[in-house]
Amino acid sequence: xxxxxxxxxxxxxxxxxxxxxxxxxxxxxxxxxxxxxxxxxxxxxxxxxxxxxxxxxxxxxxxxxxxxxxxxxxxxxxxxxxxxxxxxxxxxxxxxxxxxxxxxxxxxxxxxxxxxxxxxxxxxxxxxxxxxxxxxxxxxxxxxxxxxxxxxxxxxxxxxxxxxxxxxxxxxxxxxxxxxxxxxxxxxxxxxxxxxxxxxxxxxxxxxxxxxxxxxxxxxxxxxxxxxxxxxxxxxxxxxxxxxxxxxxxxxxxxxxxxxxxxxxxxxxxxxxxxxxxxxxxxxxxxxxxxxxxxxxxxx
Amino acid sequence: xxxxxxxxxxxxxxxxxxxxxxxxxxxxxxxxxxxxxxxxxxxxxxxxxxxxxxxxxxxxxxxxxxxxxxxxxxxxxxxxxxxxxxxxxxxxxxxxxxxxxxxxxxxxxxxxxxxxxxxxxxxxxxxxxxxxxxxxxxxxxxxxxxxxxxxxxxxxxxxxxxxxxxxxxxxxxxxxxxxxxxxxxxxxxxxxxxxxxxxxxxxxxxxxxxxxxxxxxxxxxxxxxxxxxxxxxxxxxxxxxxxxxxxxxxxxxxxxxxxxxxxxxxxxxxxxxxxxxxxxxxxxxxxxxxxxxxxxxxxxxxxxxxxxxxxxxxxxxxxxxxxxxxxxxxxxxxxxxxxxxxxxxxxxxxxxxxxxxxxxxxxxxxxxxxxxxxxxxxxxxxxxxxxxxxxxxxxxxxxxxxxxxxxxxxxxxxxxxxxxxxxxxxxxxxxxxxxxxxxxxxxxxxxxxxxxxxxxxxxxxxxxxxxxxxxxxxxxxxxxxxxxxxxxxxxxxxxxxxxxxxxxxxxxxxxxxxxxxxxxxxxxxxxxxxxxxxxxxxxxxxxxxxxx
Numbered sequence: 041x042x043x044x045x046x047x048x049x050x051x052x053x054x055x056x057x058x059x060x061x062x063x064x065x066x067x068x069x070x071x072x073x074x075x076x077x078x079x080x081x082x083x084x085x086x087x088x089x090x091x092x093x094x095x096x097x098x099x100x101x102x103x104x105x106x107x108x109x110x111x112x113x114x115x116x117x118x119x120x121x122x123x124x125x126x127x128x129x130x131x132x133x134x135x136x137x138x139x140x141x142x143x144x145x146x147x148x149x150x151x152x153x154x155x156x157x158x159x160x161x162x163x164x165x166x167x168x169x170x171x172x173x174x175x176x177x178x179x180x181x182x183x184x185x186x187x188x189x190x191x192x193x194x195x196x197x198x199x200x201x202x203x204x205x206x207x208x209x210x211x212x213x214x215x216x217x218x219x220x221x222x223x224x225x226x227x228x229x230x231x232x233x234x235x236x237x238x239x240x241x242x243x244x245x246x247x248x249x250x251x252x253x254x255x256x257x258x259x260x261x262x263x264x265x266x267x268x269x270x271x272x273x274x275x276x277x278x279x280x281x282x283x284x285x286x287x288x289x290x291x292x293x294x295x296x297x298x299x300x301x302x303x304x305x306x307x308x309x310x311x312x313x314x315x316x317x318x319x320x321x322x323x324x325x326x327x328x329x330x331x332x333x334x335x336x337x338x339x340x
Numbered sequence: 341x342x343x344x345x346x347x348x349x350x351x352x353x354x355x356x357x358x359x360x361x362x363x364x365x366x367x368x369x370x371x372x373x374x375x376x377x378x379x380x381x382x383x384x385x386x387x388x389x390x391x392x393x394x395x396x397x398x399x400x401x402x403x404x405x406x407x408x409x410x411x412x413x414x415x416x417x418x419x420x421x422x423x424x425x426x427x428x429x430x431x432x433x434x435x436x437x438x439x440x441x442x443x444x445x446x447x448x449x450x451x452x453x454x455x456x457x458x459x460x461x462x463x464x465x466x467x468x469x470x471x472x473x474x475x476x477x478x479x480x481x482x483x484x485x486x487x488x489x490x491x492x493x494x495x496x497x498x499x500x501x502x503x504x505x506x507x508x509x510x511x512x513x514x515x516x517x518x519x520x521x522x523x524x525x526x527x528x529x530x531x532x533x534x535x536x537x538x539x540x541x542x543x544x545x546x547x548x549x550x551x552x553x554x555x556x557x558x559x560x561x562x563x564x565x566x567x568x569x570x571x572x573x574x575x576x577x578x579x580x581x582x583x584x585x586x587x588x589x590x591x592x593x594x595x596x597x598x599x600x601x602x603x604x605x606x607x608x609x610x611x612x613x614x615x616x617x618x619x620x621x622x623x624x625x626x627x628x629x630x631x632x633x634x635x636x637x638x639x640x641x642x643x644x645x646x647x648x649x650x651x652x653x654x655x656x657x658x659x660x661x662x663x664x665x666x667x668x669x670x671x672x673x674x675x676x677x678x679x680x681x682x683x684x685x686x687x688x689x690x691x692x693x694x695x696x697x698x699x700x701x702x703x704x705x706x707x708x709x710x711x712x713x714x715x716x717x718x719x720x721x722x723x724x725x726x727x728x729x730x731x732x733x734x735x736x737x738x739x740x741x742x743x744x745x746x747x748x749x750x751x752x753x754x755x756x757x758x759x760x761x762x763x764x765x766x767x768x769x770x771x772x773x774x775x776x777x778x779x780x781x782x783x784x785x786x787x788x789x790x791x792x793x794x795x796x797x798x799x800x801x802x803x804x805x806x807x808x809x810x811x812x813x814x815x816x817x818x819x820x821x822x823x824x825x826x827x828x829x830x831x832x833x834x835x836x837x838x839x840x841x842x843x844x845x846x847x848x849x850x851x852x853x854x855x856x857x858x859x860x861x862x863x864x865x866x867x868x869x870x871x872x873x874x875x876x877x878x879x880x881x882x883x884x885x886x887x888x
Contacts, residue, residue, distance in 0.1 A: 241864070241873050277871040279691065279765070279798040279863055313873070329875035336872075336879055 057170060061106030061271050062142060064094050068110050069135045072128070080118045080127060087111055096296075101237030101245050101288050101308070105274035109338075113138065145269040145322035146174050153232070153267055153320040154178035161186040162228045164221075164257075167193035167247040168202040169234025171267045175320075180211055187212045189224055193247060195305065221253050225260045235268035237288075238321075240277045240335055242313035242328025244268065245284065248306055254315035263317040270323050273335050278310050498819055500537065501546045510534050513626055533557050535630050539825050542848040549633070550822040556580055557631050571600040572624045576631035585733075587771050587807065588677055588705050591637045594628070595669050598645060602665050606658070613661050614652045621646070633821050636772030636780070636809040644672060676806040680868035681706055684802055685713040687866050688767070691800065696721040696764045699792075701753075702782045703733040703740075704769025706802050711767075712744050722747040724759055728784045730827040730851065753784050756791050766792045770803040775881060776812045777859035777874040779803075783852045786816075789861035798863045801874070805867050808881055816855040825849035 058066075071090050077083045091107035114131055121127040153175045157163065163186055165172050179186065188206055192215055193199040199215055206213040216224050231253060235244040244250070244266050257264045278284045287295060289306040298304055313328030320326075323334055499505035513534055538552035557580060558573060575597045578584045584593050598621070605620065607613045625642060628634065634642075648668045652661045688710045692698070698721055700707050711723060723746055727734025734750065741748050751759050766788060772780040779785070779801050792799050813819060828849045829838045841847050859874035869880060 240871060277864060279800075282693075283691070329873060332873050332876040333879050336876065336883065 059102065059146070059170065059269070060098060060100055061102040061269075062139070064091075064098075064103045064106045065110050065135075065142070065271075066139060067094070068107065069132070069139060072114075072135065073132060075128075078124070080122075080124060083124075083128075084111070084114065084118070087114060095287070096292055098292060101274055101276075102272055104288070105237055106271055108275065109271055110135075110138075142269065142271050145271070146171055148322040149267050149269060149320050150174040150178040152322075152325060153265070154182060154184075156230070156265065156320075157184055157186055158229075159184050159186070161230060162189070163187070164189045164191075164224065164228040164231045164253070165202070166191050166199075166231075166233045166250050166253055168198035168205075169267070171234045171269065172232055173202070173205055175232065175267055176206065176211060177209060180209055187214070189214050189216050189228060191216055191218050191221060191249060191253075193249060194218060198247070218249050218252075221249075222256050225256045225262065228262060230263045230265060231257045232265045232267060235266050235272055236308060237274045237276070238266075238268050238272050238319065238331060239274060239310070240332055242316065242319070242331040243278070244311050244316065244319075245274075245276075245278075245288065245308050246311065248309050251281070251309045251311045251315075254311045258315050264315060265318050265320060266311075266316055267320045270321050270334070270338075273331070273338060275335070281310055284308070284310050495819075498547050500549050513623075513630075533559075533627075533630065539842060540845075540848050541822070542850045544817055545820065545822055545850065545852075548820060548822050550825065551580070552826065553581060553824045554826075557627070567623055568627050569597075569601045569604065569624065571597045572627060576628050579628065579632040585731075586703065586705055587635045587637045588804075590635055591641050591806075592673055592677060594638050595641055595645075595673055599666055599669050602662055602669075605662070612654055613656075613658060614650050614654065617649050618646050621649075636811070637807045640806050640809065641672070645669065676804060680804040680806070681709050683868040684804065684866050685710045687871055688800070688802060689714045689717055689719065691765070691864075691866075692719050692721055694720040697724065697762055698722070699724045699726060699760070699763045699766045699788070699797075700737060701726045701734070701766075701768060701785060701788050702728070702731075703737040704802070706804070707767050707769045708737055708740050710802060711741060711746060715744055715746050722749070724749045724751065724763060726751055726753050726756060726759075726784075726788065728753040730823075731782075733782070753787065756788060760791055760795045760797060763792070763795075763797050766797055766799045768799065768801050770801050770807060771854060772811075773801075773803050773808045773865065773877050774813050774856070775808075775810050775878050776814070777877050778813055779857040779859070779862060779865075779874070780813070780854055781857065783816075783855045786855045786857040786861070789857045793861045799861060800864045800866060801862050802866045805869060805880060805884065808877060808884070810881060813856055814858075816852070820855075821853040823851040823853050825851050827851055 068087065068090060072083075072087070075083055075086055077086055088111065091104075091111065094103055094107060113134070117131050117134060118127055121130055149171055157175075157179045161184075163176070165188060167190075176186075176188065188211055190199045190202050190206070190213060203213045203215045233244075233246055233250055233253070235246050237245040239245060246266075254264050276285070286301060289308055290298075290301060290304055291307060294304055295301075313331075316328050318325055318327060319331060321334075326334065535549070535551050535555070535557050537550050538555065539550060541548075541550050556577060558577060575584075575593055578593070579590065584590055601621070601624070602617070605617060607616060621642075625634070628638075645665075645668075648665060652664065656664070684706060692714045696719075698711070700711070700723060714721065723741055725734045725738045725741070725748055727738075727750065729752075738748055738750050749759075768779075768781060768785055768788065770779050770781045774780060779789075781801075789799050811819075825841075826849075828851055829836055829841070838849070841849055862874040865872050865874050865877070867880065869883075872880065
């Protein structure tokens with residue numbers, strides 16, 4: 041399992057463009073190739089342990105959803121082929137196919153969403169999201185003129201990184217304070233954010249500050265769009281902010297060291313589906329109530 | 341209104357054969373093939389042309405209504421672009437032949453014609469763009485002709501204010517007695533009794549039955565009762581007197597009574613068990629619905645039993661068949677009710693955290709089970725039980741929870757907004773979940789959901805999947821149940837003010853049983869399939885139908 045960790049980190053290091061869930065699935069696939077267990081049950085147990093280890097290193101929702109998808113995908117394959125060695129070969133083959141498919145998903149989302157950006161639009165986005173960057177890249181390549189406002193997104197100032205990347209694409213960008221979202225909302229035409237996880241109710245889990253932005257945009261009647269790949273769909277159903285499990289809210293190292301989590305700042309928040317206008321995924325453009333439909337198809 | 345009904349029955353009787361053909365094809369589980377559909381369409385067009393002379397303005401209006409209403413409900417077969425186009429195009433097509441015969445047109449018809457013309461122009465432009473004008477012309481033929489066989493008649497139990505419907509119901513009950521008699525002795529006057537309504541009904545609900553508990557349905561049955569099995573008579577009395585209440589309890593009691601019926605059943609000579617038993621059950625079901633209107637869960641259970649009975653192979657011996665049916669019923673109760681409640685408790689317990697204050701309403705067997713399980717799993721929470729007159733079911737829930745050792749508070753529903761700021765979650769049971777995501781439950785539930793929404797308290801509905809029904813309802817008026825109005829009379833200190841309420845002409849007592857909650861007020865539905873949002877109920881229905 042230790043070599044698994046090193047594999048994952050090396051992959052992550054080599055390509056900052058890869059989503060954390062994709063890196064997790066890739067390392068799980070490598071682990072599967074090297075696994076020595078004799079039975080399918082043993083294989084599944086090892087997989088579960090590996091996923092737990094991965095979650096310990098990076099506690100984001102995306103890793104957990106990617107791991108769960110992979111596990112479920114393995115269980116389904118094992119039902120069809122009871123013989124272990126044959127099963128493994130089929131799993132590895134399908135795993136590679138799955139990985140190839142989801143690496144292309146960001147491109148699909150970008151193609152879907154950029155048509156919703158009109159010429160002369162003013163867009164507000166939150167923190168740094170690679171999918172949103174792809175969407176804006178596609179729109180710029182389409183010769184559309186638009187300006188972007190990015191929130192600073194403390195405590196890690198990820199918004200400034202996003203602004204830098206947009207600047208490199210020659211898109212006019214302004215960085216605003218997190219507290220200035222209400223102030224800037226009347227100027228913008230639409231809000232686009234990424235997601236770390238899409239939950240069963242159709243809501244999203246994203247960097248802290250997203251919920252605020254959604255409430256503001258609802259009050260100003262501005263469309264609130266979420267762009268996410270389908271492997272981020274996760275089988276959670278939070279009822280409110282408190283209901284999101286603690287292991288997602290805080291970084292992995294903080295969970296291990298700190299005793300009283302009430303003193304810590306959460307890294308993510310939950311945006312309920314009533315505030316979201318549309319979700320752009322590689323499965324298509326969905327309304328929040330259609331997400332549950334897709335999840336039922338994926339998981340049942 | 342009366343005219344419309346008669347013309348609709350006219351249409352229906354004349355289209356009966358076509359309807360039966362389609363119903364038969366659908367019943368066999370085959371989708372009508374394209375050729376069959378086209379053939380049916382052509383025949384209907386011919387039929388329509390022959391009936392052109394009988395057409396009057398009310399029918400035209402009705403057709404336009406029908407055309408506008410079912411068209412949006414067929415999105416699967418038609419692309420959205422065509423949805424708007426075919427309906428007005430058809431309206432113009434149907435209007436032009438009629439218009440030629442009736443030169444005097446009313447203003448509404450002129451306006452409709454103008455609108456239809458504009459829409460048809462728009463449609464033809466769209467059709468050119470889509471690159472297939474023949475597709476637009478074929479689709480309009482599809483909608484009106486496919487509408488006719490799907491004429492839905494209102495169920496009898498919501499047509500109490502229509503004397504024609506009542507007469508038909510009485511005849512149906514008599515007919516059932518005749519078919520059940522068969523080779524029994526010559527006994528006259530034994531029939532499934534038609535219960536008469538009691539007291540003045542509030543005009544909004546005059547289409548529903550209102551019975552009195554003091555006139556049980558068994559008064560009109562003479563002894564010996566050969567048509568109705570005694571366990572069914574007992575069940576019916578228990579329903580009508582309110583001894584068995586709650587949708588799970590009613591369904592389980594119904595299934596046990598059916599088990600007894602099947603046990604005592606013997607196939608008459610020259611009859612097949614699979615067909616005769618279903619016919620035998622029909623008067624029982626009519627009797628039970630006279631005692632108390634059937635619930636959605638009972639309806640689904642009956643559908644299941646009838647399907648199982650008709651699936652019995654004909655060469656099966658009687659003992660074998662009876663054994664199979666008993667096992668089917670047992671497994672249905674076990675899977676759909678008992679195991680389902682275990683699964684639901686498992687999911688629900690994840691949602692109960694320590695320090696929670698949970699609000700429950702009335703007495704739902706499922707919610708009580710969940711709370712007892714959570715208490716056993718050492719969760720720390722307290723419960724607020726909300727109750728309402730006249731049934732005061734909350735007292736039963738309170739008794740069960742306190743017996744377990746859970747800390748409870750008891751309030752009446754009028755104190756709801758006072759107590760709600762303390763509450764962290766609301767757990768509600770359901771009588772049925774409708775196909776458009778609405779929750780049908782005990783009256784007062786929608787009030788609780790509404791106030792909880794206003795205070796931003798999450799509302800969770802717990803419901804087994806066998807209570808999901810294909811009906812669609814958006815308000816609590818169209819289909820409901822009226823309980824005995826005398827229940828609302830209260831005696832305090834020996835004084836009863838409402839004792840002679842019947843003598844006051846302008847006074848009506850309304851005792852509603854159910855109400856309907858829209859899905860916007862419900863945050864989560866916990867079923868045995870998992871946790872789903874309220875809007876995903878039709879998805880579950882679709883998945884279930886695929887499984888069957």
